[in-house]
Amino acid sequence: MATETAVIVVGAGPSGLATAACLNNLSIPNIVLEREDCFASLWKKYSYDRLHLHLAKPFCQLALKPFPDSYPTFVSRAQFLAYLDDYVAHFKISPVYKRSVESAEYDQETKRWRVMARNLGGGNGDVTEEFSGRFLVVATGETSDVFVPEVPGLDTYGGEVIHSTRYKNGKGYENKNVLVVGSGNSGMEIAFDLSNYGAKTSVAVRSPIHVLSREMASMGLFALKYLSLNTVDSILVFLSKLWYGDLTKYGIKRLEGEGPFTAKTNSGKYPVIDVGTIRKIKSGEIQVLPAVESVRGNEVVFKDGKSYQFDSIIFATGFKRSTNNWLQVPMLHFY
C-alpha cells in the first residue's frame, strides 16, 4: 500500500526543510524523505569544525524565519545547526529518515508521482516502500554523493586517504606532510586549517579559479539586485585583482573569460571564498602543487613530473549529484 500525500520532498537538507516549512505553513500535506538518520547531514555529520557560512546572514536564512538578531554576520556551523533545530521544531517538520529514494516516476493516468524508497532501518533485509503524491520536490542538492577520482596507483599508497567530508580538524596532523587534492572551497579551507594545526600542507590546484573575500562575495550578491551579472562580475574581478594581485607565481591562475558569478551560474563552478589560505600561500606556509598524476607507494607524482612523499591525502574533490540515479524524467536535463 502506498503512503499518500500532496507533496513528496526528497532530501532534508536546508532546501528540503524550507520547502516543508512553507507547505506546513499553508497546511499542505507533505512527506520529507531523507536517506540519512538526521536532517542537514552534510552540516551535522560531514563537515569540519571551523566551517562558517560563507555568505552574510541575509543570504542564508531559510524562508519564513530569519536568523536571530544575536547571530554574527557570518554564522558558524554550530549556530546554523541550532537555527535548523529551532526551524524544524517551529514548523513541525518530521522527515522520514533512513529512506533512500530509488525511483520516482510520474503516472500520466493518475497524475501522481510514484516514489519508491528503500527503508534502510528495516533490520533484517531492507524493505522497499511506496509513496504517492501529486507533486515531487527534488531537494537532494549538489552535494549528495562524494566524488573521489581514480588515481593510478592509489591502491599502493600506505598513508591515510580520506574525503573532505571525513575531515574534522587538524588534530593528529601536526608536523605531518599532508596533501589536499582540489581547490574548491572545501580544499582551500581544509588546507588553511591543517596549516594552523602545524601540518606541512600542500594543495593540488588543477584548474584556474576565482578567489574572492567573504565581503566581496556578499557585496556582489547584494549588488546583483541593482546591477547586471556582467557588471557585478567585472567589479568583483577588479576587486580581486586589487586585493590578491596576480597569483600565477604561486601556482594559481585566475579563471579568464567567465566572471565569478557567471561561472557559478553557467557551470556550477563556485568562486573560492578566501578565509586566509591565500595569505598562507603567499608566505609559503602552504605549498601549491599542480594536478595529481599518479601515486607510487607513499609518493605522489604530479603533472610537472615532480614527486613528493605524503603521510596523508585528503580528497577535497567534491561531489556527484544523485538525482539522475532515481528520477525518471527523460525530458529534464541536469548539469
Ligand SMILES: NC(=O)C1=CN([C@@H]2O[C@H](COP(=O)(O)OP(=O)(O)OC[C@H]3O[C@@H](n4cnc5c(N)ncnc54)[C@H](OP(=O)(O)O)[C@@H]3O)[C@@H](O)[C@H]2O)C=CC1
Ligand atoms: N563555508 C561554506 O559555505 C562552504 C561551502 N562549500 C560549498 O560546497 C560545495 C562543494 O565544495 P567542495 O567540496 O570544495 O567541492 P567543489 O566541487 O567545489 O570542488 C572540487 C575541487 O576538486 C577538484 N577536482 C575534482 N576532480 C579532480 C581530479 N580528478 N583531480 C584534481 N582535482 C580535482 C576540482 O577542480 P576542477 O575545477 O579542476 O574540476 C575542484 O577544485 C561548493 O558549492 C562550495 O562552494 C564548501 C566549503 C565551505
Ligand SMILES: O=C(O)C(=O)Cc1c[nH]c2ccccc12
Ligand atoms: O545565491 C546564489 O545563487 C548562490 O549560489 C549563493 C552562493 C553560494 N556560494 C557562493 C559563493 C559565491 C557567491 C555566491 C554563492
